[in-house]
Amino acid sequence: MGSPSSASLALALPEILVAIFDCLDSPALTAAMRASKKWFTCASDVLWRRAGCEALAAVPEQRRQIYASKITLLAFSGDEDAAYHARFQHLRFSSLKHISLDAYRPSDGSYHIRQYFQPPLESFSFYGGDLDHDLLQQLRAKSWRLRRILIDSPGAAVQPDFFATFLAEYTSLEHMVFLHGMDHLITDDLMLHLADRPSLSSLMIGKTCSAELLQRISTQVLQPFRALRNLQLTVPSSAVPTLVRLATQLNRLELTVQDADATVVGRLASLTTLRELSLSFSAATELPKHEILSLKKLTQLEELTVGPDEAEDKAEVTAFQSSFSDTDFDELVSQLRSLRRIRFMIQSNLSVLSLASLAKHCPLLEMCTMPQVFDMSPLSGDDRAKFSFPNLHYLDLGGLERPPSENPSSQELASAMKTAFPKLGEFYVSSDDDYSNDVADAFTASDAS
Template sequence: MDSLQLTSNSKTPRVIMAEDNTSISDLALLAERDPQQFQLRVEGTRSLEFAGDDSVHHVAFRGSKFPALERLVLDASDQNDEDSLKPYLQPALKEFSFFGGPISDAFLKTLQESSPGLEELLIDNPRNLISPDGFIRFLSGANALKRLSIMYGMDRAITDDVFVALSTLPNLQSLRFTYTVTPELVSFAKSQQLKKCGEAQLFPCLNELVCTVHLEGLCGLLPHLRQLSDLDATILSKDVHSSSLDTFLRDISTYASNLSALKLQYSETVHASIDPANLVHLAQALTHLQHMEISGDHIRVTGLGTDHFAKITQALPNLKVLRLAFQCSLSEAALVELSQTCGGVMTNCELWGSYALHNLEGTGVSLPALQELVLGKLVPPTPDGTNDQAVRAARVVKEMAPNLESFDVISEDPFSTLVQTAWKGLA
């Protein structure tokens, strides 16, 4: 699964409400000019999205209620204060995405009491007004919560005790978490659960995890995540070395066999190696994978060749997204293997290595569903890499992937630039 990354700078698009094709500004104007018609309109409104400067219209809705509101998205604004948001906190509310504003523990208490059926919450940059105790109290009563995204600007609110509270939420299915998961944190959560319940089961229903981790911390957590279907982990530098990487991949193979999406991003500052046999074993153990992404500028997979790559793709015939963004010696033969195994369903592909595209002329390599292709380096037929050769290479790409929307090359050498320019001309 393509993992979603949201930050405090995220901007929601200005979306028209599906129910009545009325924008936030038009709804505010209606409240001013025809209060009776406005109230009739909001009684059926199920979704509101405040983008850009829409927050200036909160004042128009004070004293009103949105009884049918199920989904609320608030772009970052200092005008997202607690009193202004009360009209939207109704019993029907199930999804709430908050991208910034001055809200505190009192707001969370109101949210919990007013919207007990809340299933999805994204919270970002509450201006450091939420305390750990307040957040824990909210979580303790959030019995319907299934999906939680804790974004940036929540540093004050997130502590080890909050992590313990998160790990014991009975219905939590998805967690996006910027607080670093360390081995000490996992050990603390397990010990607290053992004291409280006599067993150390964490995240009993979790199937999606997006997190920043120390490698050993995630290794300690994996035995509790056997139901996980989506894992997106950014691994910090200090724990990345060759032996721990291989151990980690073996642990994923053992404990996370239900994964459909795996995204691992390693530190850019620490050099380490992965045994290609462990990548093969990983693919063969995770037969449900549709998205596989392993990246790191300073990660090397020495010896990863066509035979290894063939075994990886053969084990994953339903793979739609593949990104192997690390130092390796893959070549154009990998594209041949890709075409023969999962080429019919592959939509996004990034493969580092070196590719002599002229060797694919007349081979019939076909990736008809491919929309995005990124290759490490292009090798010209001759050292000078003429413009005519670049056009031929671009035609190979066009014929191989006729529906390609984006083509990029990591190496910024003159020949690669010529090929990309020629491809754009053909497209």
């Protein structure tokens, strides 16, 4: 009898089987499970890694532990999912790496989530509930490898001093997200600690950070934010110069500016390592042309968002006084050749030629949002080649200008857009006029046919 082939030997190794099964969809995995006991074990490991809480709850109670130990990710959404916590409280999730808990405050005060605190846990997301000191202490004690933590609205039981100590002693944490209902816990002393934390690479804070606090960080921390690459923050305009000096190596910045008292865009343009920039203004802001054009220094940008803070109804960002034009827009995007996503929500006198500039200079563009109402008739004329977007799959415009004599018709323009944007799957308009809606409807209908 001949010796087994190398392929047969390879297929007998669990790590090889798991790597192969990782590439299969659920029906193929289900079929593979029937081949042999070993294949069943490996395939079920892969199948159950990201199984939902409903699937686990559907397993008979006496067999539930078998599959709980295979799960690496659990996400609970809404009160119905949260009801599973009590049913799972005696299970051991020994492979769990990521847990996401939606907002939940049970009437009886019992919150059974300690079973998810396991040594492999890397990510803990908590979107609202009643945390207490004991829960957080157990999380730190049992999940010592945790790298990412997100906490929203934890209730009143957690005290600022305890929370600061909890984070200071949780040395494995590298990514922190505290956006909503956390202002009482984000003290100045905590921010000083975070600025001095040597391994902090990502920080997202909802509480406004004052210019005075950033100045304290500048003077009291020797190497502030030395590992920080991703930052989300709200600041007054007066704080931006200090912020730029403190966080010099950012790859991603999501910044909300509270007022229009000082110009900020030119300052941010010195952060030349940025790959993603989202800049929102909470107050009505008129941007000078030279400020907008300063963004062309950010040649590594893959994503650019500039516009009003959507949480503020009266916020509007404009560039009318400086007559920001199609030529200026072309000058800007000619230096941003790596752009994949742009939300240029600055109200100005741009025309459809701005789309031609994006088509010319940004061939990788996948998503585009602009507030202007464009005359898109050139897409069906002799210049249509100037508007080719081979990778665009999302387009959101203020609206479409009705052409004279309905030429092109809504159907013809939708067809021309299909040709110019072959991968476009989502097209939206903000205005509620008949022509814009007719084109959007015709585009959607052609997708369905």
